[in-house]
Structure formats: structure tokens, C-alpha cells
Amino acid sequence: MIVGLLNETSGSAWGTYGACVLALVPAGARWLRVAQREHYIADSASRFALRWWTSEPANLALGAVALAGVVIGGLWPLAALATVAVAVVGPLHLSVHGRTSPLVLTRRLKTLAGVWVLCEGVLLGVGAGVGAPVPFAAAGLVAAPALVDAALLVTAPFERRASERFVERAADRLRRVAPTIVAVTGSYGKTSTKNHIAHLVAGSKSVVATPASFNNRGGLARAVNEHLAEGTDVFVAEMGTYGPGEIRDLCRWCPPQISVMTAVGPVHLERFGSEDAILAAKSEITEGAATVVVNADDRRLAALGSVLDAAKDGPQVVRAAVEDPNADVRVRVDGERVTVVVDGVVAGAPVTLRPGIQPSNLACAVAVALQLDVPLDAVLARIPTLPAVANRLTADTSASGVHVIDDTFNSNPAGARAALALLAAAAAAVDGRRVLVTPGMVELGARQASENETLAQAACEVVSTLVVVGLTNRRALLRGAAGLVPVVVVRTRSEAVAWVRANLGPGDAVLYENDLPDHYP
């Protein structure tokens, strides 16, 4: 029928139609990659499409051309070629394959791609049905992100069922090995805290901790299936969440006896809406636990502790802190060293921690170790050997003599403030130029613009030049720094590094704050 319709119109319409269908390949690959990078959350492709098409004037103009191509294509099919051209090249700077985070052809991605092709097919079918094949084919290009999201919605129940088998096997294994389960969550600090717990307990009990980023349903199941060996006494599970109900679901088949909450902050705010919603989602971890360890320096968590204390049949609450003098376990900072205080009594001599270890995370870990009946002496003996925490805020002097503070794995306001303080301290020592290189912070929802503006303002009190990377937060950062310090604007991280190489020398200091994967503008 399509062929018939096209033949009745013209040969050029035929060619245009074919070009539209072919252009689906690069268009689809782009948004499928974004979906993969964004953990297959069903709205990610559309959100990022909006972000990209509005990221710069050129993309805005290209977007308008693509839309015009669809509309005019209804009257004059050749106009749809404009849409095809835009779909092949745009949005500008969003590559099809990806450099920092390439498209990986997993089973899940192939399934998603297949369903997306079916969705596009439906649209083409409708176009043929109503006698307007070309404009509908062009619309399929413009709507590719939305149709990727539709495919995500369609495949979600199937993916859930596919993972059910692994989860059942994991639940079975947990019952058989029967370790004491410790679950750790928090907006930040959960990975470090998990590793600290494993290290402190390892001398006395056999302990398995979930590997690096295995903190969702599939990852946790895999960690249990592949790492939880017979004879494990303690299993330390990191639990992450992108929305309400997720941690409750994890705790259903991986029920913790001890739950730990390290901090609540504006991370993934975009998904949750408010920090109270984040607290509520993370608090699900306390629901079945016999003992809950909270970071009492966190205002919200201290309040949660009081609520749990007041609850009938509530869990035992253990408060860990750096500042709070009334905490059950306190890691007091005395200059370069820290002192452990348990129930108000100083335990052991002050110790020096290896680089990158946050005292608040250590306090939570010590509290957990003591709850697991590891003798206090054994815990104290292992604190000096806690491995340094890699990739989070490291400072070093490069070959060219520039003092480099690397905080590229960080993306939250509190961490950025701490890193700026370190830059200020370093600057006091070296007395050279001080530069902040950052693309700003993301996933902060409605507060993203204001938080980045505040970051730029705070940075201007410390730095002599601000280097803004990429387009994602360019406007907010420029607004914050307006009239305060000179600003250099670059497109990518590597351009920023080149600028630093060319302009900074011995005695200068640079802070790299956050890095964004290349599916961000």
C-alpha cells in the first residue's frame, strides 16, 4: 500500500521516504545509548533530548528545521529531507557511539532496540494508513527519543521477570549461607563506608562486601550469586535507590539485621523532587532491621533516629558522628589525627588516617563493627591499615609543577565545598594562580541552576580563574561568576586540560571538580 501511495505521488517522495527510514539508524543509536547510560529509566531519552536540543542556539535552530521538515513534508515531501539531515548530524556534539561511555551491545540493549524498531514501525504503519507516509516517517525521526522511552516502558515488565530468576537464586543462596546482613545506604559515603566495615571486621569474621557499583537489584543479586561463598559470616550490601520502593524491594529478599545511613543530600534530586523524598526512600532500609546506625551529624538522620527511638518495637538506634558529643560512637578530629570515642570514653590513642578517608564514614563503620561483636581492640588495631580511598579528592603535584586537586568523581554541593576548601589551603601554601575547572553538578532537579550559581560564587572567593566545561551548566556558572573573576569557556574536558597545560606552571593550583560523561551537553 505504501508503494502504491508513493507511486501515485512521485519518485522523489519514494527517495525521501527511504532516507527517513535509513536515518532512523543513527537517530536511534544516539538515544538508545543515552537510555543505557541513564540505567534504562523510562523518560531518560526524552529528558536528555530536551536538554540537548536547547543546549545551544545552533541545536535550537536545527531542532526547528527538523520540525518544519515534518510539517512542510505533509505538503511537499522533499522538505522532509531537512529532517533527515538534522537527524543524522544532530544534536550537535552528541556522538552516536560515544567516547567516554560507548554504546555496549548487551542482551538488554538489543531487546530494547528491537522494541523501539517495532514502535517506529507502528508509526510508519499509521502514516501509510492515513495516506501520509513521508511526514509520519519524518516524525518518527523527531520522535525517536520519545519512542525509545515508550520501548523502555514496554520492556520494563519483561526485564523485571528476567531478573526475577537471578533474584530468586540470590535469595536462596542468602538463606543457605545465612550471613549477618549489613545494608548501607546514603546519598554519599556509602561505598567507602561499606569498604571500611569490611576491613574493620575482616580480622575477626569472614566478610564479603558487594563489589564497587553493584548496588541495585541486578547488581546485588549478582554479588550474592557470584561472591557470597559458603562460610561467610557477614555480608555487607550497598543499596542505592532512584525512587521510592526500590530499597524496600531489596530488603525483602536481602533483609538486613543492621542498617546504616551515612548521609542525605541533594543527589539524584531530579528523580526524587525533594530531600525529604530522598530521606523517605532511603529510610526504607530501616524497616526490618534490628539495629540502625545513623550519622548523627546529618540533621535529617538525627531526627530520623529520634523518630525510630520513639517508635513502638522500633529498632535499636546507634548514633555515629564526628561532631555530636553525645553520639554512641564518635570519631573526633584532632588536627591531623582522629580519636575514637565510644559511649563518651576515649578508646585507644589518636591515629592518622590514610588519604581520602572521611571520619564520618569511619564512625559509621566502627559502630557497625562493634554491633557485630568485633572486640573494640580488634577494631582499633585495624583502623591504621584502612586503605586510602581512591578516586575521590586526590591531591598531587604534576610533572609541570602545577598542584592538581582531582575531585572529578564528585558531583554534590557538600563535596564541592570541601574540595574548594582544599584548593584554598593549597593556594595559601603555593601562592600562585588558583583555577577551578568544572562542568558543574547535575541531577539536582529544580535546584540545579541555583546550586551551580552558588558554586561559582563560592569558587570566586578562592580562585583567580574559572574554567567552565561544556554547556550543561554554562549559564548558571557564568551567572555566579559574573563580574568577579575571569571565566574561560571550553567545550570538553580535554580542551580544559589543554588550557591548564598552556597557562599554568609551577606554583599554580588547579581543582578539577566533577566530570560529566559525553551524553551530557
Added chain:
Amino acid sequence: MAEGTADLAVVFGGPSPEHDVSVLTGLQSARALDARCLYWTKTGEWYEVDRGLEASAFVDGVPRGASRVQLLIESGFASDASRFGRPRPLGVDVAVVCCHGGPGEDGTLQAALDLAGVRYTGPTVAGAALGMDKLAFAAVITQAGLPALPRALLDKATTDVGFGPPYIVKPRFGGSSIGISANVADLQTAVALLDANRHLRAGAVLEPYRADLFDLQVAVRSWPELGISAIERPLRTPRAGGAAGEPDILGYADKYVGGEGMASAPRELPAKIDAALADTLKEAAAVVARRCSVRGVTRVDFLSDGRELFVNEINTIPGSLARYLWIDPPVPFRTLLADMVDEARRRPSHHYTVEGADGTVLRGAASIAAKLA
């Protein structure tokens, strides 16, 4: 799969503290042999993986693209994925066992392979079990008249061991140096370690601790004839700033961390020792090999102060299969492995017999009911 090697499979991993080192040994051996790779997970599952993989592919667990395999007692290794839901035998005839520590080196895996009718390299059930039991091994050595430091069982009831402090406390079972406490001041402290150190749960042994002794190691192979390697003196890295109580002994990190396992650990090879001492050591190693019915490549570890020599322990499936020790005369890794495979084919690991079970007893027996009456 290259011709003639389809029936060979390298077996590695397993629920052991030395799982990671075993992955290194296994991948090295699989490349040298062009054999199948059967990976045994920390949780006891089996997978076939690509032999071209690098060690880093195993960091998070089972590598991508692995396919599920089962070890069936009645038919050996079989693929889990078949069209009609029935396991399809892989046709593995010889397993090259590259497991270190735990059930891969203590006779458990060997027993399973015996029952499944899969031939394998390395120790038999009995040889593996003996090598893993420090107390039983010491008894065999002493009975053979070889020099060894006194070694006593350490349990809650231990009050007198017949030798004085300082002591070194070791797990009775287990391969690597994990769980060892050196320079223990007195028996009371040693007994207290039984509760504090989880590695001692299955049993512990006690020996005098002598800081003046250093390690000497030699490899022994059993096929085509008894062969003895060069002697090495492994070097310890000083523990600058180490925590109190960390022993100055050849540790797990010295042996395995930062390279290709044992093959890249710091060492003096050949060890610069007195020629007479070297001869004594090699003779002792040969006696150990015979007494412990060595099969495949075994490493025998000694302690010495440069004059005196003590047999310390035996490692029936050593890291990297001790391939780096065969320098004089040189034995290429491929030859070492090929000889082990040949031995696996020709020298059975077990002899089951039903001789005597000819029905006589059954025929002459009264009814069960009468026996129970």
C-alpha cells in the same frame, strides 16, 4: 578449538582465599595449552569462559559471555544450555587443575573428578589432603627421618607442647600464609588467638618462631620421571609502617599482589646458598616427593639459617605451577604442562575395585528380618 586439545580443560577459581591467584595460574596454563577454560566461581558454580580473557575480566565475578556448565558425578563436565533441557557432555577427558587452596587443593575437587570419571593433573585425593594438613604432613616427614621444626596441635586444652616461646601459630588446614600469627609470646596468647582469628576455626598448629630462618623453595615433578628444579629464596618486602602484630613472614601480598602471581614475586633464583646445603635440600625434596606420592608439579618449602635445614610444608598445586623455577635444566611451561597431562592420562589417580564383591556374601545371607531379630 585446536585439534587434539578439545578434550583438555583448565580448571581454576573455586571457593578459596586463593581464588584470584588461581585465575592467574589458570589463564596462563590455558593459553599455553590452547585448552578450554572452566571457571569455578567463589560460590561453587561452573562456567566455560573464553581462554583469551585477561585476569581483569574476573574482577567483578563471572566474565561476560560465560556459559553455564555443570560437573555431573555420572558424566563429567556438561553444558547447561542444550536444546531439549538436557545437559550436553563437553567431552572433557583431562582436567588441568589450577586451583589453589580450599576445596580445589584439599582433595574435595579431586574426589568429585574421580567419581565423575574425569582424569586430572596434580595430586590425588590422598596426596592433596595430606598436603593441606600441616599436622599430618609433619608426622610423615618426621617419620621419614627428615629434619623439621617441632609442630604441635594447638587447641583450647593445649597446656604444654615441649618447646618454648616465641611461637608461630598457623591454621592447620589451608594453603597460603593467610591467618598466620608470628612471634607469639606465650601459650596463653596462642590459645587466645583461637577465638580471635577466624582462620584458626578448623584447627591450628604451633611451632617455635625463629626470626633467623629464611625460606627456600624447590619444585618437584613426577613425570616422565622424578625431576627437581632450581632452588629459590623468595624475598620478603619489609613492612614499613605495618600494623602491630603483622608478622614478618613471607606473606600473601609478597607472593601474589602486583603481577602475574608467584611468577613475578621478588626472589633470588637460584638461591645463593652453600652447595652442600643445596644437595641436602634436593635429597630431602626427593624423599618428601616419594613419601607424599607427588603427582604433577609440587613445591616443597624449607626453612634454613644458612646451615641447618628444616622441611616446612608442601604445596601440591603451587602458584603459577612453579613454572618459573625450571631454569636448570630449563623446562618450557608448555612441556611442563604437556607432561602433566600425559601423566594424568597414563597414571590413574584412583583404583576402585569390586574384587571380592562377587555375591558370595549375598547368597549365603539369611533374611534381613532374621538378622534384625
